[in-house]
Amino acid sequence: MTDRVVPAADRQRRRPTKQGVVLSAELIVETALRLIEEHGADALSVRRLGRALGADPSSLYRYFRHTDDLMLAIADELIGRTLRVWRPTGDWRADLRDLGLRMHTGALAHPRAAMLSAHRVTGRVHEIQAVESMIGVLRRAGFPDPEAVRIYHAFVDQALAFGALDSAVTALPRAAQQAEAEVWRDTYARLPADTHPNIAATARHLVASMRTSSYPAALDLLLTAAQTRLDHIRAQTEG
Amino acid sequence: MTDRVVPAADRQRRRPTKQGVVLSAELIVETALRLIEEHGADALSVRRLGRALGADPSSLYRYFRHTDDLMLAIADELIGRTLRVWRPTGDWRADLRDLGLRMHTGALAHPRAAMLSAHRVTGRVHEIQAVESMIGVLRRAGFPDPEAVRIYHAFVDQALAFGALDSAVTALPRAAQQAEAEVWRDTYARLPADTHPNIAATARHLVASMRTSSYPAALDLLLTAAQTRLDHIRAQTEG
DNA sequence: ACCTTATGACAACACCGTTGACCTGTGAAG
DNA sequence: CTTCACAGGTCAACGGTGTTGTCATAAGGT
Structure with missing residues (x-):
């Protein structure tokens, strides 16, 4: 054949x-x-x-x-759906933030598909469009090419990685999911201060934080660092 | 039975x-x-x-x-091995960087186990030890409790998420893995500048960057942002 | 109306995880 | 020592998987 x-x-x-x-x-x-x-x-x-x-x-x-081919087609369709509703405004940081959050929620809307395709490179139309757009945003913001690629890579992988991780959690059986939440309340929050001072001191915040995805926080940290880098670059080229 | x-x-x-x-x-x-x-x-x-x-x-x-049971036993063994070789020095940024990279390479050494366990909370001794250590590092660095928890959460999830993502890539069949590398060389790097100007302009960097994991870059961005945040906090408490 | 051939169907292959039934050597109790 | 319950190894089978070589047929161009 x-x-x-x-x-x-x-x-x-x-x-x-x-x-x-x-x-x-x-x-x-x-x-x-x-x-x-x-x-x-x-x-x-x-x-x-x-x-x-x-x-x-x-x-x-x-x-x-083969099945892999099919997986890639599915992944590309998901990318397309996410990209179709993204409207860049010209403010690079707001645009990337918006796109990152959309990618993440898009993954959570189809958790099983996201888990299976997050790590694939499709090379198909929708993915190519997405890459072109993201790198465009970064270059127009003033990042030099190597830096734009570096940040694009970290940005997109972080969105995909968190999307898959959080999808995996929601794909867990109801019982297992609830059991994990209880571990924070029943195990971590009850550790004595003399053996685990740091956990004991922050237990309240831990229980609250662990209930939600850390992706928005991680995304903001990444964008903050990119901003810092950009300021640094601008200062250099001006000076 | x-x-x-x-x-x-x-x-x-x-x-x-x-x-x-x-x-x-x-x-x-x-x-x-x-x-x-x-x-x-x-x-x-x-x-x-x-x-x-x-x-x-x-x-x-x-x-x-069943096989899942076996996978968890394997994962548990791996957590122990990773933590056992981590030696914090007192420099919070270097220590977290070291731990992040160790977690990541530890995952890549056993991709299958990493993929199955990244999104689970075990509540076992090794995990508890790790949480206590990481939050301790951040608090001693001067982060206030809510901030320490926020950064801990983003840091650990980032390490786990990238570990699982990159593991998934290496767990791909040889053929598929090679095919993905070729997509960047044969598809992306050959897009014409008039339809895809940003990809065309950065093609060389893209091909180079996509060959490797973006985790080290993402980790450094996260730590940079944390540092920025810490500087800001210190300036406020001093002023 | 004919012919080509794209495309669907079928049957088979080699693998997979899992289980119920069976058999046997081990180690403790008498 | 001998006995004997049963932990633990083995066997065969079930129903699933992706994939492919071969065949049949209906659609479309001529």
Whole structure:
């Protein structure tokens, strides 16, 4: 077999499956996303997806080389949805903050998909658009090219990494999730001051903080550091 | 079957396998870690682990309820190893930097375990020790309690999130991993300047940067922002 | 109306985690 | 010593997985 996949653009023979469904890459991706959200990340298998579509599992290999290919298509679709609602204003720091928060909440809206795709490079249209936009924001802000790339890399990976981490938490079974919250209240908050002075002194803040994601804080720290760097660069070029 | 697992402490009948190996939870964990290190993350399956140990795969279910159980045992072992080699010096920034990098490389040394445990709160001794140490470092540096907790939370989640993210990349099949590297060279680096000016202008830096983890950069940005915050706080309390 | 061929279907392969039933050596009790 | 309960190793099987070689057929261009 050389390659059973035909590029989406070249497809024309829209032949329905036995159950009357007309397949397409888009339909497959949509169905996969629905499957993941409704029945969990483990619900995504070629066979189950085929069943959900009303098609033989092997038919999907006419559209995607292998499951990994499909994962990338799903990831790109998610990127596209996030980017589509982002409206940059020209204020680099506010724009990046907005985008970061959107990426994070976007991931949390599809936790299982986010967990499976956060670490993938798709090289597809939506991702390319996103990269172009982000680097553009940084360069227009005045960051020299190497610095812009460095900060872009850290920024995007941090958004994806926290998105996946926080998604993993929400994907935990209800019981396990509640149990983890209780560990902070019942274990950490009760440690005696003589053996664990620092935890005891900050217990109240710990319990409060650990209930929520630290991503907004981490994002602000990253942007603050970038701002510092930018001020430094501007001072140098002026002086 | 009620439960085929017997607590490690209660075990006494040390019966060798057909191939003469005497099993134990420790031996299984060690062998699993070796397997991951030597043959990649996807080399770890119950069947392969059984083969590597010289035992029937189903024997392992006498020691661990299921694979997840085994993964957690492995993760627990890793936390211990990381913390055991950390020696704080008193310089808060250097100490946190050192710990962050150790956590990250510790995760990368055993990607599968890192991916499964990054988002879990164990409440066990090693974890508690780590929390106490980190918050202690920040408080001694002069951060007020709410600020110390905020930065601790962002710091530890960042280390865990990047550890898991980068682990996921290395856990990818060889082929997929190489394919991703090629996307930057063959797709991004070849985009024309008229449609994607920002990517075209920074292509060289992008290809170089994307080859490596952005965690060190992200960590330094976080620490820089923390330093800025600390300077600000000190100026206020002095003035 | 014909012919090509894209595309769907089928069957098979080699793997996976997990479990119920079985067998046997171990170690303690008599 | 011998006995004997049973921990712990083994076997075979189940239902799942991704993937591929082969075949059948309907769609579309000529």
